[in-house]
Every structure is written in structure tokens, then in C-alpha cells.
Amino acid sequence: MAENESNQEEFTLQENRVFPPPAEFAAKAAISGMEAYEKLCAEAATDYEGFWARLARENIDWHKPFTSTLDESNAPFYKWFGDGQLNASYNCLDRNLANGNADKTAIIFEADDGAATRVTYRELHARVCKFANALKSRGIQKGDRVIIYMSMSIEGVTAMQACARIGATHSVVFGGFSAKSLQERIIDAGAVAVITADEQQRGGKSLPLKAIVDEALAMGGCDTIRDVIVYKRTGGNIAFQEGRDIWLHELVDGQSAECEPEWVDAEHPLFILYTSGSTGTPKGVQHSTGGFLLWAALTMKWTFDIKPDDVYWCTADIGWVTGHTYIAYGPTAVGATQIVFEGVPTYPHAGRFWETIAKHKVSIFYTAPTAIRSLIKASDVDEKVHPKNFDLSSLRLLGSVGEPINPEAWMWYYKNVGQARCPIVDTFWQTETGGHMITPLPGATPLVPGSCTLPLPGIMAAIVDEAGADVANGQGGILVVKRPWPSMIRTIWNNPDRFRTSYFPEELGGKYYLAGDGAVRNKDTGYFTITGRIDDVLNVSGHRMGTMEIESALVAHPMVAEAAVVGKPDETTGEAICAFVVLKQARPSGEDAKKLAAELRTWVAKEIGPIAKPKEIRFGDNLPKTRSGKIMRRLLRVLAKGENITQDVSTLENPAILEQLKETA
Numbered sequence: 001m002a003e004n005e006s007n008q009e010e011f012t013l014q015e016n017r018v019f020p021p022p023a024e025f026a027a028k029a030a031i032s033g034m035e036a037y038e039k040l041c042a043e044a045a046t047d048y049e050g051f052w053a054r055l056a057r058e059n060i061d062w063h064k065p066f067t068s069t070l071d072e073s074n075a076p077f078y079k080w081f082g083d084g085q086l087n088a089s090y091n092c093l094d095r096n097l098a099n100g101n102a103d104k105t106a107i108i109f110e111a112d113d114g115a116a117t118r119v120t121y122r123e124l125h126a127r128v129c130k131f132a133n134a135l136k137s138r139g140i141q142k143g144d145r146v147i148i149y150m151s152m153s154i155e156g157v158t159a160m161q162a163c164a165r166i167g168a169t170h171s172v173v174f175g176g177f178s179a180k181s182l183q184e185r186i187i188d189a190g191a192v193a194v195i196t197a198d199e200q201q202r203g204g205k206s207l208p209l210k211a212i213v214d215e216a217l218a219m220g221g222c223d224t225i226r227d228v229i230v231y232k233r234t235g236g237n238i239a240f241q242e243g244r245d246i247w248l249h250e251l252v253d254g255q256s257a258e259c260e261p262e263w264v265d266a267e268h269p270l271f272i273l274y275t276s277g278s279t280g281t282p283k284g285v286q287h288s289t290g291g292f293l294l295w296a297a298l299t300m301k302w303t304f305d306i307k308p309d310d311v312y313w314c315t316a317d318i319g320w321v322t323g324h325t326y327i328a329y330g331p332t333a334v335g336a337t338q339i340v341f342e343g344v345p346t347y348p349h350a351g352r353f354w355e356t357i358a359k360h361k362v363s364i365f366y367t368a369p370t371a372i373r374s375l376i377k378a379s380d381v382d383e384k385v386h387p388k389n390f391d392l393s394s395l396r397l398l399g400s401v402g403e404p405i406n407p408e409a410w411m412w413y414y415k416n417v418g419q420a421r422c423p424i425v426d427t428f429w430q431t432e433t434g435g436h437m438i439t440p441l442p443g444a445t446p447l448v449p450g451s452c453t454l455p456l457p458g459i460m461a462a463i464v465d466e467a468g469a470d471v472a473n474g475q476g477g478i479l480v481v482k483r484p485w486p487s488m489i490r491t492i493w494n495n496p497d498r499f500r501t502s503y504f505p506e507e508l509g510g511k512y513y514l515a516g517d518g519a520v521r522n523k524d525t526g527y528f529t530i531t532g533r534i535d536d537v538l539n540v541s542g543h544r545m546g547t548m549e550i551e552s553a554l555v556a557h558p559m560v561a562e563a564a565v566v567g568k569p570d571e572t573t574g575e576a577i578c579a580f581v582v583l584k585q586a587r588p589s590g591e592d593a594k595k596l597a598a599e600l601r602t603w604v605a606k607e608i609g610p611i612a613k614p615k616e617i618r619f620g621d622n623l624p625k626t627r628s629g630k631i632m633r634r635l636l637r638v639l640a641k642g643e644n645i646t647q648d649v650s651t652l653e654n655p656a657i658l659e660q661l662k663e664t665a
């Protein structure tokens with residue numbers, strides 16, 4: 001209680017605190033001062049297409065220049081730079097060979113066990129070309145979909161770039177997803193190959209990857225898959241299916257280190273990345289090549305103010321969008337040196353991040369609030385892992401992504417990691433947006449803890465009410481983007497109707513992109529604060545999950561009759577999953593309930609992946625429903641928080657049930 005009170009107090013204090021950009025930082029920044037920011041915004045407001053065309057010409061090498069910038073004729077299926085042609089891998093690699101970066105380190109691979117491997121741009125280029133030729137040797141070609149189910153590795157990034165080089169569309173599936181989740185994605189994408197590793201190495205343990213691919217393919221329905229290409233990471237024992245499975249090293253051996261890039265249209269799908277929505281199965285978010293790459297490169301310059309000498313480290317996994325834009329493509333597109341980290345923040349100790357920053361002299365560090373919160377806790381328990389024990393003098397900029405960062409965590413990050421001299425960019429964006437949308441610019445924007453501040457130039461973000469009308473600053477509403485932007489989602493793979501209805505709802509006029517988040521702008525500054533999802537999407541440790549997916553997994557268990565899942569605030573993970581379950585048999589209690597709850601957790605991990613395991617499971621004879629049978633989720637949210645229900649329950653058919661559902665198994 002005391003802790004909560006002090007947090008509350010700090011929150012109010014910090015809300016008023018403003019941190020202007022350090023003068024020295026601003027002096028050298030790509031966008032220096034608010035006037036420079038406003039100038040760019042004005043340019044976009046005056047000549048929207050001209051603004052984007054200029055940036056696309058300055059930041060991307062086009063094989064065939066575009067003449068059309070934005071085509072809105074088939075809205076909301078927008079086309080950017082439609083008649084231009086390029087290759088993403090050419091822009092990320094060949095360009096660096098030509099501009100003097102050939103011998104610059106592209107990737108420092110920091111393995112789980114602390115071993116570091118470096119590759120230069122020249123070496124990365126050769127590896128990508130060999131990999132690309134290897135894919136071609138298996139008959140993989142432009143337009144084919146390739147699933148990448150790998151952990152963090154140089155090979156993972158190489159696999160993505162190799163697909164891009166030959167015009168194959170990759171779909172990376174996070175290594176923590178289950179065989180079933182993998183199978184669903186393989187089927188939906190109609191993929192021809194899976195690129196995986198024998199095992200992954202995380203936190204001192206070897207975990208299966210290839211075995212999960214085998215399991216997924218054995219579930220059936222994956223008839224489009226011809227090849228399983230396996231990178232040998234640990235040398236662990238795995239099964240090999242003759243004719244289908246092939247070692248990556250054998251496949252690339254003898255391939256040429258030159259591979260002419262496949263020139264593709266700007267709208268050619270660079271990748272599909274599955275993410276959760278409020279209903280149904282995960283959506284295959286389809287991204288373009290030209291617009292996506294433009295924004296990846298440009299936001300590296302604007303938001304991260306990337307400079308030739310920087311050592312940049314984004315701790316995300318390539319299985320999420322952050323690992324696409326800000327590991328595989330953005331840093332390479334601007335010729336940066338980056339760390340690719342295989343491990344976990346707490347192995348061999350919870351000072352691993354700080355130790356690694358010191359070891360490689362990292363200057364830009366980009367991580368998630370969940371990681372920060374768990375490391376705050378860890379250093380409270382063990383002072384040895386506190387950032388103060390490590391030399392963090394190389395840092396000049398910090399970033400945060402994936403979920404709201406609470407002001408307490410922001411202040412700790414600012415003081416202890418950034419030593420009160422590094423700006424923090426709290427970057428709001430989504431899988432669908434392809435890159436940063438609302439974020440401070442480190443050399444321009446005065447920072448306020450807990451606010452992602454202002455939209456990037458050219459991003460027409462606004463807050464509207466349910467009818468699509470603008471709301472005044474200070475009033476909460478729905479976050480929308482009023483104009484299309486180059487790196488936006490192009491469609492949902494296999495489901496254009498769902499794309500239209502999910503993101504461009506008629507109620508808002510059919511023209512505004514609906515982000516799915518609530519937001520409010522500060523009365524005085526106009527700064528945005530994201531208030532959280534307005535749909536049934538949860539954000540647990542920065543991982544996005546649909547409540548319905550977890551509910552479907554639960555009801556697939558033979559003993560479960562009905563389930564409802566809600567989020568509950570959690571100090572470390574932001575939100576935690578709380579499941580209310582009705583069994584086909586009588587409601588269990590005591591040890592029986594505990595045992596069954598444990599079984600259901602394991603079940604969900606198997607169905608979706610360990611990240612979807614409910615933290616709490618509560619059993620009831622029924623769920624709170626209206627007379628028409630609708631589950632009253634708002635009541636479940638209150639119960640999950642452990643609060644008393646003060647809302648109107650007159651429409652509730654079975655009020656007695658509420659008492660039962662207060663108990664956690």
C-alpha cells in the first residue's frame with residue numbers, strides 16, 4: 001500500500017516534469033530543435049505527396065525511379081511509389097559496399113554464452129548472396145512465401161535479407177510460438193519452405209526449434225512446404241526427413257557470393273507478419289518493399305539520430321515487427337553497426353544488458369518497458385546487477401517500445417541507465433504501421449515521462465470520437481491516422497475484407513486508419529499519451545495477444561465448457577492474462593482446482609506458446625452474463641483487478657456468480 005501511494009505521488013510530480021534535449025545533442029542532431037521539426041511538418045502539410053517523394057528519392061536507391069507517389073484510387077488499398085522498382089537487400093547491403101562501409105562492422109553477434117562474432121558489410125553481403133543462391137537452387141522464387149522460425153542470429157537476419165534479395169516474401173514466426181501456431185501460419189501463408197535451426201540457445205538452455213517444425217508439419221495441411229532448411233546452432237540431436245530436410249551449411253557450400261538482386265515493384269510484399277486482433281485467428285499483416293524500407297531508413301535517422309560511429313542495439317527478437325524494422329532492415333539500410341543478441345536479459349545475471357553495453361560500447365539502446373521493470377526489480381534485490389556498477393558512458397540515446405512506459409520506470413531508465421544525459425525516445429507504433437509513428441525526436445522534442453509526445457513529420461495522427469469527429473485536447477478518444485503513409489499495412493494476407501473492416505471502419509468514415517488504441521492529448525502541449533487498447537487485444541510484456549485466441553485455446557481442452565479472458569494490470573509485465581473458466585463438470589476447489597489450473601496453463605502453452613499462459617485462472621459455475629447471454633467483460637476486468645463491483649449489475653442475470661469468481665485457483 002505504502003509503495004502504491006509513493007508511486008502515485010511520483011506520477012503526479014513527474015507528469016509536470018519536462019526534459020529538454022541536451023544542447024550538445026541537439027547541435028549535432030539530424031532534426032535539431034522544434035523549428036526543424038515544425039518545418040518538416042509544414043512541408044508535409046503543404047505538399048503531402050511532394051514531401052514523401054522527396055524523402056523516397058533521398059533515402060532509397062531506386063532501380064527504376066517512380067513517377068507516381070501515392071495512388072488512392074482503390075482506397076484503402078493504397079499504393080506508394082507504385083511504378084518504381086527496387087530491391088530491399090540491395091539497399092541494405094550493396095549500397096554499403098559502394099559507399100565506403102564495406103569493411104565496417106554490420107553485426108556484432110553477442111551469443112547467449114557471451115561469445116561475440118563480428119561480420120562486416122562485405123561479409124554480410126557475401127553471406128546473403130550465398131543464402132539467396134541456395135534458396136534459388138531449391139526452386140524458391142519471387143513471390144513464394146518462406147517461413148523463418150529461428151532465434152536471434154546472424155543467420156536469421158541473413159535469411160530475411162536473402163528472401164528479400166530474390167523477391168520471396170518472408171514470414172518470421174517467433175521462436176516461442178507452438179507447433180500449432182506455426183502450422184496455422186504455414187497454412188495461411190501457403191509457404192513453400194521453412195528456414196529453422198536445430199535448436200535455440202537461451203538463458204543457458206538448449207530449446208527445440210526443428211522438433212517443433214516437425215510437429216507442425218506432422219499436424220497436416222502444410223502440403224505446400226517442399227523444403228526445411230536447418231541452420232546448425234547447437235548440434236543437438238534432431239530427426240531428419242530425407243528429401244525434405246537439408247542443412248543450411250551444405251546448401252550454401254559452393255554457392256556463389258554474388259547474386260543479382262531481383263528488382264521488384266515498390267508494392268511487392270517484402271514480408272507478412274502475423275499479429276493478434278480482437279477476433280478470429282492471427283492476421284497476416286502484409287508490408288510493401290518501397291514504403292516500408294523508406295520508413296525503416298528514415299526513422300533510423302530521425303528517431304535514433306543514427307551516426308556513422310554509433311553502436312546501436314535493439315533488444316527485440318526478429319520474430320516481432322521491431323526486429324524487422326529496427327534490426328533486419330533499418331540499421332542495415334543506413335549502414336549502422338548493430339548488436340544482435342541471442343540471450344535473455346537475466347542470464348547469466350540480471351546485469352547482462354548493462355555489461356553488454358559496456359563491453360561493446362553501445363551508444364543507442366532500444367528496449368521494452370517490461371525488460372526495464374524486471375531489471376529494476378532485480379537490482380533492488382541484488383545490488384551487483386544495478387546499472388551503476390557498469391561503465392555506461394558510451395550511451396547517448398535510449399529508446400522504449402511495445403507498451404506504455406510508466407513514469408517511474410521512465411525516470412529509473414533516465415537516471416540510472418542514461419545517467420540523466422541521454423534522451424529517451426518513447427516510440428509508439430504497431431506491427432501494422434511498419435515503423436515509428438508518435439515519438440520524440442531526441443534533438444528536438446522536450447520529453448515528458450510517460451508520453452510518446454508528437455507524431456513524426458508526415459504522420460497525420462489525431463484523436464477522434466466514435467463518429468470520427470475530432471476531440472479537443474485534454475479529452476480522451478480513439479487514435480486514428482487521417483492520411484495514408486508509406487510504411488502502412490497494405491492488406492491482411494488472404495483477407496482483404498478483414499483489412500478494410502478492421503482498420504478503415506465505416507463508422508469513422510472509412511478513410512481513417514484505426515490504430516486500436518485510445519489516446520489523449522495534453523491540453524497545453526498537444527502531447528499524446530496512449531491510454532491502451534480499445535479492443536480485446538492484450539499486451540503482456542510487450543507481446544500482443546487476442547483474448548479470443550486464448551479463449552479458443554482454453555475451450556479446445558476437453559474439460560472446458562466456456563472461457564473468458566481479460567487483462568489485469570501487472571507491475572512487471574504491464575498486463576497479465578486472467579482467465580475465467582467454466583468446466584463441463586462441477587466447479588473444482590482446493591488442490592483439484594490448482595492442479596487443473598496448472599494443466600490448463602500447460603495446455604495453452606502447447607496451443608499457442610508459453611507467452612499466452614494465463615497468470616491466473618478462476619473457476620466458476622458460469623460466467624457473468626446479461627439476460628441475452630452476453631458475457632459482461634467489464635465486470636470480469638473489475639474482478640480480475642481484485643476490486644469490488646460498484647457498477648450497475650441490474651442487467652446481470654446471475655449476480656451470485658460474481659462471488660465465486662473472486663477466487664483464484
Ligand code: PRX
Binds near residue numbers: 427430431
Ligand atoms: O497498444 C499499443 C502498444 O503496442 C501495440 C502494438 O503492438 P505490436 O503490433 O505488437 O507492436 C509492438 C512494437 C511496435 C499498440 O497498439 N504500444 C506499442 N508501443 C507503445 C505502445 N503503447 C504505448 N506506448 C508505446 N510506446
